[in-house]
Amino acid sequence: MKEKENRMKIKKKHEGKITMIIMVFFMTMIISLVNTLRNYGLEPDFAAKWLQSWGFAFIVALPVVMIVMPNTKKLVSKFVEKQ
Secondary structure, three states: OHHHHHHOOOOHHHHHHHHHHHHHHHHHHHHHHHHHHHHHOOOOOHHHHHHHHHHHHHHHHHHHHHHHHHHHHHHHHHHOOOO
16 A cells, blocks of 8 residues: 555655646636736636636746746845754
8 A cells, every 4th residue: 555655646856846836837827817807807708818818827937937946046045044
């Protein structure tokens, strides 16, 4: 049973990338939802407009976060107290 549980887990080295992907997924979903509602209201084709906006936002945001995050971590680490 233990072997089956281990197969379903991702390796620790992938934790940061998986976290970024999930964060980008939800952030772009929520932001595009709010912006689409603000710009168009609940029109009959709202879902199509929102999904198109969300897809575009995700495609743009994911590589941006993957490029920016490592540099952000380095910058923040300069200001964080060492234990």
